[in-house]
Amino acid sequence: MTDSISDAAREIGDRVETFVRKEIAPYEQDPRAGSHGPTEELVREMRDKAINADVMTPHIRKDGGHYSQVETAYILKKSGLSPLGPVACNTMAPDEGNMFLLGKAGSEEQKARFLAPLVSGEARSAFFMTxxxxxxxxxxxxxxxxxxxxxxxxxxxxNGKKTYITGADGAKVGIVMANSSDGACMFLVDLPDPAIKITRVLETIDSSMPGGHAEITIDNLRVPADQMLGQPGQGFRFAQVRLAPARLSHCMRWYGVAVRAQEIATEYACRREAFGKLLIDHEGVGFMLAENQIDLKQSELMIDWCAATLDRGEDGNVESSMTKVSVSEALFRVADRCVQVMGGMGVSGDTIVEQLFREIRAFRIYDGPTEVHKWSLAKKIKKKTLAAM
Structure with a gap:
């Protein structure tokens, strides 16, 4: 599938990798990268560097068009080599998914008002569904x-309540999902708005997304009719437009994180000695790193396979569900083994590995926990089998 990656996409992806490794990874120990994600000051500082390096929103072409999903995978995997990389390069959730949705479903006026500042990196967004x-x-x-x-x-x-709303604190663009008499709807809103109140920002296991995850109360929010995305009742359809590729882009980003964890753990095992030889020469350690390589390769193949499915114009919902389950579980095994290989160092904050473990653990839940995807897949298996009997 790498044959379908254009020279332009390959070049921007390679520049993203160099930028993230050299310019962004040093920020990982910055005190401004706290438990609720990097501060607005740090986000702006990193994004200014991304603009100067010409790697801001690298998965969207200069003419506003998107690279293919296979090409996007190449780029986003590189941005994920640091948990701060997607924030700096503007490939992080929920912004990446929101940009994709607005590009597909927004009117020209909506794109100019709400999408343009997201693509430029001037604004962050939040998706109000859960x-x-x-x-x-x-x-x-x-x-x-x-x-x-x-x-x-x-x-x-x-009117209503929302929770686990990523990035709401500090966001300038919101997509609010609500039920009307005609069914689910999506609305575009300017933030902050006094009718959308953050009641608290939750303490969560992950800490890479700006603004953290918030509980929200929506009290008599008034939205002009022309700020509805599409028509009344199209909310669930638009959710699927957003969620299938969003699941996949999560896999792309966290693949990069797992690669980085493997690099750090491997270097440690090739440097640290115990019981008369390097750690990697002990089968118990070397085999874990070998298993990681297998899981990483299988994850890479699943991501590229699903991306190619979407590029062919197929629905991709089943493929993205399978990929999300397979990749999230495999990458968690990778991160867990990296912690184990590094022992006490792996659970300390002296390296980034312990944070990478926490981030990937959360990935198994958001955009649908493993069990929900398996349940959905089982229903489809049953329906297909019964129809053939």
Whole structure:
């Protein structure tokens, strides 16, 4: 599949790798990269460097068109070599997925107002879908959505609660999902807005995304009718437009993170001696690193296979589900073994490996936990089998 990567995509991807390794990795120990992600000051500083290096939003061409999914995979895997790389290069969730959705479904006016500042890296965004489970709201099952939108003249009035909203603190563009009498809808909003209140920013296992993950109360938010994305009732369809490639781009980014963890653990095992020989010469250690190489190669092949499926114009929902399950589980095994190889050093903050472990652990949950994807796949297997009987 690497034969389908253009010289232009390969060149930008290689420049992204050099930039992330040399310019961004040193920021990993910066105190401004805290438990709720890098501060706005640090984001701006890194993005200014990305602009100067001409690697800002590298997966979108200068003319506004996107590279193919296979080419995007090549680029985003490089940006993921540091947990700060996707933030610096503007390939991080939720912005990358939101840009993709707006590019597909937004009107020209909506693109000019909401998409352009995201592509330039001037603004961050948030996607308001998940709701508190205590209120019976939407989590992995968006059909449970409790947030309501009611038409009032030429405005929609939205009320509800959201949670785990990545990047809401500091975002300038929001995509709010709510139910109307015609079904689910998506609305574009300028942030901050006094009707969208952050009640708290959660303490979570991961710490790479700016703004962290917030609980939100939406109280009589008024949105002009022309800021609806598409038509009433198209919200679930647009969610699928966004989610299939977004699952895959998560795999791309965290693949880069796992490669970096493997590099650090391998270097450590080739330097550290115990019981009269290098750690890597002990089968218990060497075999773990070998297993990591196998998991990394299988993950790379799954990512490229799914990307090629989307490039052929196929739906890709089943393929992205399988890829998300396979890659998230494999990369977690890689990160876990890296911690184990490094022993006490692996669980300390003296290297980036312990954070990489935490980040990849969270990846197994967001954009659909493994169990939900397996359940969905099992339903499709049953339907196909019964139809053939």
């Amino acid at each position: 709701e508190p489970s205590a209120d019976g709201g939407a989590g992995s099952d968006p059909s449970m959505m409790q947030t309501e939108a009611k038409l009032d003249g030429n405005h929609w009035v939205i």
